[in-house]
Amino acid sequence: MDALQSLRTSIGELWSSRERGELRAGDEDALELVRQAISLLDRGEARVAEVDAGTDDVLVHEWLKQAILLLFALTSVSTVELGPFEYADKLPLKRGYEAAGVRVVPGASARWGSYIGPGAILMPSFVNIGARVGSDTMVDTWATVGSCAQIGERVHLSGGVGIGGVLEPPNAVPVVIEDDVLIGSRCMVTQGARVGRGSVLGEGTILNPAIPVVDGDTGEELSRGVVPPWSVAVGASRRREMPGGEFFLPCVLVLRRLTEGERHDKSKLNSILRTHGVSA
Numbered sequence: 001m002d003a004l005q006s007l008r009t010s011i012g013e014l015w016s017s018r019e020r021g022e023l024r025a026g027d028e029d030a031l032e033l034v035r036q037a038i039s040l041l042d043r044g045e046a047r048v049a050e051v052d053a054g055t056d057d058v059l060v061h062e063w064l065k066q067a068i069l070l071l072f073a074l075t076s077v078s079t080v081e082l083g084p085f086e087y088a089d090k091l092p093l094k095r096g097y098e099a100a101g102v103r104v105v106p107g108a109s110a111r112w113g114s115y116i117g118p119g120a121i122l123m124p125s126f127v128n129i130g131a132r133v134g135s136d137t138m139v140d141t142w143a144t145v146g147s148c149a150q151i152g153e154r155v156h157l158s159g160g161v162g163i164g165g166v167l168e169p170p171n172a173v174p175v176v177i178e179d180d181v182l183i184g185s186r187c188m189v190t191q192g193a194r195v196g197r198g199s200v201l202g203e204g205t206i207l208n209p210a211i212p213v214v215d216g217d218t219g220e221e222l223s224r225g226v227v228p229p230w231s232v233a234v235g236a237s238r239r240r241e242m243p244g245g246e247f248f249l250p251c252v253l254v255l256r257r258l259t260e261g262e263r264h265d266k267s268k269l270n271s272i273l274r275t276h277g278v279s280a
Contacts, residue, residue: 008063015066018073031074033036033212037067041130042094043113048130048148049139049174059130060196062186065148065170068113068130092130108139117153117272125157134179146190152197164190164208178229196229198258205235205252212251214238230258 009072009235010033017023022031040046040066048068052059064156080087087273094110097103102116109126110116114127116231117135127145132152139145146165157163164174177183177233181195184203191208195201207213213233227233236253239246 007033007036011063011067011070014070015063018070023070023073025074025076028076030070034067034070034074035181037064037115037225038071040064041068041115041132044117046131047115047132047150049150049176051176051178058172058176058192060171065167065172068147069170070114070165072257074111085101085132093249095128095212114145129165131165139150146175148174150174150176152177152181154179155183156186157179157183158187162188162190164188164193166192191223193224195256197261198230198260199227199234200226201252202234202235205233206250207252212238214251214253216253216255227252228254228257229244230260230262232256232258 014023014030014033017120041048041182043094044066046061048064049058049060059210062071075090077090080089080092081209092112094112094114094116100116101118103121105123108122110122110127111129113129113132116122116127117137119136119182120133121138122140123139123141125139127139128147130148131145131151133145134155135154137151137155138158140161141159142162143159145151145163147167149163149165151157151163155177156180163175163177163187166174174191175189175196177189178195178197180198183195184201184205186203187201187205189195189207193207193209202208207225207227212221213223214221222228231254233252233254236251237248238251244263
């Protein structure tokens with residue numbers, strides 16, 4: 001713990017140097033400290049954000065975000081060749097999947113500094129630095145997991161799902177997808193939105209902190225950008241009268257509350273969604 005606190009303090013000092021304009025690209029001593037911090041993320045020994053068990057709020061570890069931003073400031077673009085492909089980037093790709101117990105299909109890539117848990121599967125997809133993908137999670141074809149996004153265990157990110165990333169400012173809350181969640185195809189979850197444990201988002205749902213989440217039974221607005229645990233929710237719209245006329249603004253509609261701990265029975269889920277003319 002003392003070593004971790006020392007590293008955290010050192011990253012804070014480097015960040016202050018950057019803000020004063022004193023940090024220079026290629027500073028090897030600074031770069032070594034930053035690499036130590038990013039390696040903690042890469043191995044899953046630290047994480048950018050987590051849900052505080054006492055308050056249920058998302059706690060952001062700003063110093064790790066600062067380390068990521070310092071890494072970009074301290075490094076230069078270089079050419080990377082993988083077979084017939086050429087890339088120009090500041091970061092290497094993640095390695096060691098077999099030893100980590102992760103299945104990676106050709107066409108998938110994750111940047112160094114992301115963590116992929118044992119049993120996870122990456123179909124042709126992309127995972128950015130600072131992101132965390134939990135054990136036994138499926139990142140399906142053409143899904144993207146943005147920088148610092150936190151994806152729980154036993155999650156299914158269906159084809160074409162976009163999980164937004166956020167780096168600046170360092171205290172900005174990333175997207176959090178909790179354990180046992182199913183995100184339907186082509187959903188977009190961005191700007192620090194959160195999906196509670198065990199929930200299902202129907203296909204094409206857009207969720208961000210400006211989107212109201214509404215209880216379908218009562219019409220009550222439950223939150224902005226947060227889907228409660230164990231909910232089946234879909235993209236919808238609400239009628240609004242404005243000076244220019246009548247318009248329909250987006251919302252997320254909670255159709256059903258699942259029993260806590262209830263597994264996703266595919267046929268039952270499809271029946272619930274078909275009743276409302278949508279699918280997952």
